C-alpha cells in the first residue's frame with residue numbers, strides 16, 4: 001500500500017492494514033518511496049510497479065509534500081495525482097519543486 005504523499009488525511013487509515021497478510025504498508029519518507037520503487041534519481045527518474053499484467057508508473061512530483069508521487073495506469077490511461085493537481089485550494093511547500101513536477 002503506497003500513498004500519494006505523507007499528509008495525515010492520506011495516511012490515517014494505515015494501521016488497519018499493518019498486520020494484513022501479504023500486505024506492505026510503505027513508509028512516508030522519500031527514502032521509503034525511492035527504495036521500494038527502485039528510483040535511483042529522485043525526482044527526475046520514475047519507478048514502476050507491476051500489479052500482474054498491469055504496469056503502474058510511479059512519478060515523483062514533490063512540491064505539495066516532499067514525498068509526493070503520481071501514479072499513471074497504462075491500462076486505463078488515468079493519472080492519479082493525489083493533492084498535487086486539482087481544481088481547488090492547493091498548499092505548496094516547495095514552489096521550485098512543484099513547478100518542476102507539474
Ligand SMILES: [Zn+2]
Pocket residue numbers: 005007064065083
Ligand atoms: Zn496533501
